[in-house]
Amino acid sequence: MKLAAIDIGSNAVRLQITKVIEYETVITFKKLEYVRFPLRLGHDVFSEGRISEFNEERFFKLMTAYKNLIDLYEVNGYFGCATSAMRESENGREIVDKVKEKLDLDIEIISGEQEAEMINKVILQGLDDGHYIHIDVGGGSTELNIYEKHEKVFAHSFKIGSVRTLEGRDTPEAWEEMRRWVSQHAFKKGEKITAVGTGGNINKLFELSNPEKKTRKMSLNTLMRTQDVLKNLSLDDRLNKLQLNPDRADVIIPASDIYVAVMQAAKAKSIIVPDVGLKDGINYHLYQTHHPESDKVFVRN
Template structure:
């Protein structure tokens, strides 16, 4: 079985094609293709409320390329999900319709709660009887989910993201609202373990030079990496740390969002599983197609 996930974010657009197989009773998910294109739709939408003609043309070309790959790999099922930038754009639905009519690729514009639900599909194995705070920071929004005894007890999406913060477009009341949400639901918890998803926290984890097989980051280590990043110019981040251009500017505001949420939660450490929306989409597709197509 081959499955494809398309994540249309505010800072970048990703596609992953995964092969699902079964051998000796064990299910395996193997990534066979992964593409990330830095089309920053959020810069258009958060400043001008619509996707520009230039980026609209680029977006349609990119969707054509994705559809060709989906066909070439003979994918059994796919799902394309658009998040904050597309759902806030006044011409987002119009572009989605154009893609469906011209290319035959269906795009779902999802809200923050659905986005969080899909991401959480890939995180279930990390939960036990303890308290966990899942933080997913995107370009346009931050999704927070709180778990106790393996059950989700609270979930909320906030219009706080790395691209918005870079443009200084997050109002103080929104920050305060996010912190109140965290404190309200964790007031009786001594210390929740954070789980961080998103491209920027994965890069911060990589820059922390973690020990082999360790997927944890102490809050002090996150602060240390951010201090190092802030001491460098944009050009130094690109050339000395080998960051992509579209990562080198947003990684600092994104890191500060993770830190602020952790501080509100009095969280001392974060699990960084290197999973995200695309992985949750693959899980949903697998469950939906399991009865239809037997695994090899």
């Protein structure tokens, strides 16, 4: 079985085509194709409230390329979803309808809650019965989920994201609301809580922290030291010395501010970085749609 996931974010648009391998009690998603294009729809939406004609044309060209790849791989199922930028765009629905009409490609504009739920499906399978706060930072929004004893007990979506913050379209009130919510729901005196971070920026921050251990975990202090290094570098240094992509070099600092703020409010001393994201959640959602009775455990490849 082959599946395709399209993740239309505020910073980048991703396509992943996956082969599903079923063996005994587990399923493994083997990546056949992965394309990430830095369209940055959030730049238009958070500044002007709508996607520009220029980026609408680029988006249509990108969807044409993705549709061709989906057809060439002859996938058994696909799911395309758009998140924060398309949700808030005045012409988001119109653009999605045009893609359906001209390319016969279905795209669903999903809520922050739906976005978090898809990621939760793969995150939960890697956690034990402890106390966790899942932080998913996107370009336009941050999704927070709190788990206790392997169950989600609280969840909230905040209009704070890496691109939105970079564009100066976040507000002090939104940051205060997020910190207050975390303090109220995540922190429990005498009880340890661990953060779980998803999103391209936390993966890059983990990589830049020079981890020595095989475990994908770093302390809050390590995260903050890595953040300080980045803040002391110019944009040119981040581009050339660290060889970050242009669409990563500018948003990684505002993204790091969000992870740090949430961890501090929750009093989390460390963060697990499992290197999974919405595309993995989409593929698992598709697998469950085709096999609703399956109880196989997801293993990422």
